[in-house]
Every structure is written in C-alpha cells, then in structure tokens.
Amino acid sequence: xxxxxxxxxxxxxxxxxxxxxxxxxxxxxxxxxxxxxxxxxxxxxxxxxxxxxxxxxxxxxxxxxxxxxxxxxxxxxxxxxxxxxxxxxxxxxxxxxxxxxxxxxxxxxxxxxxxxxx
Amino acid sequence: xxxxxxxxxxxxxxxxxxxxxxxxxxxxxxxxxxxxxxxxxxxxxxxxxxxxxxxxxxxxxxxxxxxxxxxxxxxxxxxxxxxxxxxxxxxxxxxxxxxxxxxxxxxxxxxxxx
Numbered sequence: 695x696x697x698x699x700x701x702x703x704x705x706x707x708x709x710x711x712x713x714x715x716x717x718x719x720x721x722x723x724x725x726x727x728x729x730x731x732x733x734x735x736x737x738x739x740x741x742x743x744x745x746x747x748x749x750x751x752x753x754x755x756x757x758x759x760x761x762x763x764x765x766x767x768x769x770x771x772x773x774x775x776x777x778x779x780x781x782x783x784x785x786x787x788x789x790x791x792x793x794x795x796x797x798x799x800x801x802x803x804x805x806x807x808x809x810x811x812x
Numbered sequence: 813x814x815x816x817x818x819x820x821x822x823x824x825x826x827x828x829x830x831x832x833x834x835x836x837x838x839x840x841x842x843x844x845x846x847x848x849x850x851x852x853x854x855x856x857x858x859x860x861x862x863x864x865x866x867x868x869x870x871x872x873x874x875x876x877x878x879x880x881x882x883x884x885x886x887x888x889x890x891x892x893x894x895x896x897x898x899x900x901x902x903x904x905x906x907x908x909x910x911x912x913x914x915x916x917x918x919x920x921x922x923x924x925x926x
Contacts, residue, residue, distance in 0.1 A: 698855070728912060735821070737902065737916040738856075787855055791912055800846075801912060803855035 696722050696792035700804035707778055708812055715773045715807045717744075717788035723768035724790035728801070729761075732785040744771040744788075778811045785809075814839035814905045818917035825893050826925050833888040833920050835877075835903030844906040845886040846914065847877055851899045859901075862886060873897070898924040 697720040707713050717727055725746045730738040742763050743751040750763035760782075762774040775782050785808050789801040815838045825831050837843050844863050848856040860871025867879040877888045886903060900921050904914040 700855070703853070726912070735918070737816075737918045740913055743912075789856075789912075800858055800861060801856075801914070803848075803857070805855040806853070808853075 696720075696790075696802045698724075698788060698790050698802045698804040700788055700807050702807060703805060704808045704810075706810045706812065709779050710777055712774055712776045713778055713809060715775075715786055715788075715809070717771045717773070717790075717804055719769045719790050719802075722790075722792060724771075725768060727765065727771040727788055727790045729763060729771075729773050730787045730789070732787060732806070738787065746771075775809065778809070780811045783809055783811045814843060814907060814915045816903050816905050816915050816917035818901075818903055818920050820920045821918070822921045822923065824923040824925060827895055828892050831888075831890045831893045831897070831922065833901050833903075833922070835886045835888065835917060836884050837886060837903070837905045838884065839905055839907070841907070843886075844908060844911060845877075845879060846904040846906070847871065847875070847886070847888050848902045848904060848916075849873075849899045850902065850919075856902065859888070893922075893924055895924045895926070898922055 699718045701716045727744040729741045741756045744763045744765040746765040752758045765771045787806040789803040792802045817836045846861045847859040850856045859875050860869045862869045862879045900919045902919045903917040906914045
C-alpha cells in the first residue's frame with residue numbers, strides 16, 4: 695500500500711534556529727501534500743497545502759514566513775520552521791492523497807515529527 | 813463549515829469487551845465521514861470511511877461504524893477489543909469524496925486493561 699515517510703521523527707533544537715522536516719511519498723507520486731500540527735490532546739489542525747511546482751496554500755492564521763513549505767518534486771515536500779521558539783514545539787504530520795476504493799481519494803499520513811524547541 | 817465532536821476524551825475497556833466510540837458531526841449536506849487510529853508516536857491510519865450507500869461500514873481490524881443521518885452520528889464499534897487496540901481514535905468529516913481539508917474531532921484515547 696501507499697506509504698508516506700517523514701524525517702526526522704524527533705528533533706530538538708535551540709530557540710532561534712531553523713528546522714527542516716521532510717515528507718516523502720515512497721511508492722506513489724503526490725502533486726499535493728498536506729501539513730498538520732497536532733497539539734497534545736487536541737485534534738489535527740491543517741496548516742497548509744503543499745503544491746508541486748507552485749506556492750503552498752496556507753490556512754488562515756498560519757504564518758507563511760514562519761512555516762516555509764517547499765514541494766520540490768512529486769515525491770517530496772518539506773516544512774521548515776524558521777527561527778523556532780518554544781511555542782512552535784509540537785507534533786507535525788504530513789499526508790498525501792492516494793487512490794481509494796470507488797475512485798475516491800483518501801489521505802495517507804506520515805508517522806509525524808516531534809519538534810521540541812528549547 | 814463542517815465540524816466534528818467526539819464527546820468521550822478517554823475510554824477504558826477490558827480486553828475482550830465491546831467498544832463504542834461516539835462521533836457527532838455538523839454539516840448541512842451529505843457528509844463524507846472517516847475514522848482514523850493513531851498509535852503512540854505514529855501517524856494516522858484509516859480504519860474506515862463512509863461516502864454513500866450502506867450506512868453500516870466495515871473497516872480494518874474488525875471495526876465497523878454506522879452512519880445515522882437522523883442523529884448526525886458516525887459511531888465506531890468493535891465487538892471484542894484486543895490490547896493492541898489501545899490508541900487514539902479520530903473521527904473526521906469532509907465536504908465531498910475528494911475533500912482533503914478534513915475537520916477532525918479532538919480524539920478519544922482508548923486504554924485496554926487486561
């Protein structure tokens with residue numbers, strides 16, 4: 695089945711530094727990928743839609759200069775948290791649409807990346 | 813816009829007992845409904861989905877869910893839980909079959925005791 699791989703699974707960084715998280719579709723091409731943020735005991739919040747070959751679409755309230763998204767190829771999207779601060783600490787998850795039964799697409803999720811900013 | 817409520821934050825169930833997780837949605841038209849499971853430190857795995865047709869949907873790992881339009885509900889059930897079913901469960905709703913901007917509920921944590 696379709697697999698979405700995220701790397702790194704865990705990262706700890708100092709305040710003020712930037713961190714890059716990669717999301718790869720391993721056995722399929724994804725022209726679109728989605729980035730979510732998950733707070734403890736909270737649901738997933740869609741941050742942005744990553745589009746191959748064009749700019750990402752950000753959800754309302756998400757700082758595009760803070761969370762840089764690049765969709766470099768049909769199998770890779772990256773999220774860079776710039777000048778990270780402790781409040782950026784969270785669990786970040788990516789997903790990509792894959793073909794489901796009946797022709798409808800479903801989302802395949804990566805395993806997530808735990809970011810801790812000291 | 814659509815929204816989802818999962819009334820139960822945490823459920824503890826004995827191994828072998830039945831499990832039911834509640835999900836209520838708010839959406840004016842026919843919803844597209846999903847249940848996902850998240851194991852600790854893992855991404856989300858699709859358990860089942862409802863797009864149309866039979867309102868009782870069978871999923872993986874022995875789970876099923878029933879869509880009840882009159883109650884705006886899409887409750888998840890399993891007749892006999894296994895210790896490996898301990899996880900976080902999320903209900904989600906979309907506006908159509910290719911709507912990727914799903915609205916997720918806050919999740920229900922399931923603990924399985926021996």
